[in-house]
Amino acid sequence: MTARSLQAIARHQLLWPALTLVALFALDVAHRHDFLSITVLGGHLFGAPIDILNRAAPLIVVSLGMTLVIATRGIDISVGTVVAIAGAAAAVILADDPAHVGLALSAALGVGLLAGAWNGLLAALVGMQPIIATLILMVAGRGVAQLLTGGQIIPISAHGYLRLGDGFLAMVPCAVWIAAAVLVVTSLLVNRTALGLLVRAIGVNPVAARLVGVRSTMIMFGVYVFCGLTAAIAGILTSSNVRSADGNNAGLLLELDAILAVTLGGTSLAGGRFSLAGTVLGALIIQTLTYTTYSIGVPPEATLVVKAIVVLVVCVIQSERARAMIGTFAAKLANSSTRVRPEVQ
Template structure:
């Protein structure tokens, strides 16, 4: 019984269950949903497509996780994705052979955007949602200026491989997402950064009083968020073979926040789960795939997504989880004599 209770209370339990239910729904609609085939040495199938399309969201959500863990928020990541893609496309339009320079330019503008957000939040003391809202609005204008208000096509093979190529049969974007996740996880688990970020989220005043440079750490997580958004911008622009300053990364910040919260990271700060974030991003992407595959009209897709997210969020609440746990234990025969009211043990 204790192991069952521990499993039900694990932060990854409900996100994983949600992902499994979505997969089962897809299997009920299409029996070969999980089928993966090999064509010209490349893996193809719905799972591969979900991983490929979800890679930018996974990467952006990693940076968002650390920002939220410090009690912050970054709603400018979608605009940074657009700026990064526009910067890369501008370089490639002048010289398609300058792939390395284009990637560095994209990553550079992402870091600069993160520095801007970090300065406003960590050192100026501006509220995170206001500070990042400034760049969210202005960033689209910057991207439009870089592209001249046009969609710039990208035809540099070396650049297109990043979002549309394959390595060992697996899309390169998936490998990039795996690498970004692994590096972030190592930084959080093998260094003191993870502990510092948690402590800032729990009690920033106490953290500062014990001598920790909390401002510098908050600044660094916004820079990291800008960098991850820029990486996603490179993948996204490579995948669609163009840079669109108006539509690239549109609403991506909302999907990233949803992915982080669905994965069990607390919006109150101090508690985060990178594994949960990855699962949350896969939930969002699988849900998008499911709505289209079962024939939900495009105009109703956002409504369906909102309903599912609402249900999962309610289930993840402490009170709902405790109630469901007691009910489940009662159904399977444990604690049958215990009342359904009262606090969970």
């Protein structure tokens, strides 16, 4: 392998997220030797890697929608609230009749589409700052979710609905299959159509994109709608997994984890550059980090601190300016160590 190839690998945006995930896995293996073992029990796959994938599925789905929003220089901090509203809407319908699974799913997805359209209306069409536009729904939407649930936790007993979150298909959790399907659909949209190119163009220079005829407003509106839809899918997975809808706590702080997953994966907050594979890696890093902190005995009150430190280290390593400074410092150390000292007469 040539030096140029090594440099290309070192500069690849997926290198550091992948190494971080491998390092977390190595730490888990060192603490528990059977961490990577996967067994078949009752026709289903069980093991720590399967559990991490299953728990990370809602975050992966939300983060994929967030990736496209951030790629257009936007932000959506209301996705956690949309998760709560979607789960509450489905639970209210299923509480009346557990047989109305299709209607419950349609209501949850419809809530996501409406929420995304509202955010897109304010951010893209009205021109409001995205963080303010989505903050409105983040605050008001949590109240809407609590109104739907009456401030109570609504249990869900519909078998067809619960299968989405805790069921299995071909020995793999259904939530993993759903997350994989969302990833495939998103990849096809951005790689097999002009959408990916247009999103990058808007993120790099929205004024230039508009001058050459790109309908920036409608594309931005569309990515917010898509982000709302992915949040609703995550709400379905979350509520079906815990078998209930909680308007107060469901999806709480999920928007922060989604933004972290996107940035850990190499997507630029300045827009234009994004990576769906990197986003998936970022989501897996966050979920694996959560699993690791609990498994090695880190106190629950210190979990967020540990997560923040790891995220900070990874983001600093990914920064080109930080890496340049580290390289310059290392070169100075190397030069100083090889410098020959004059002999003492």
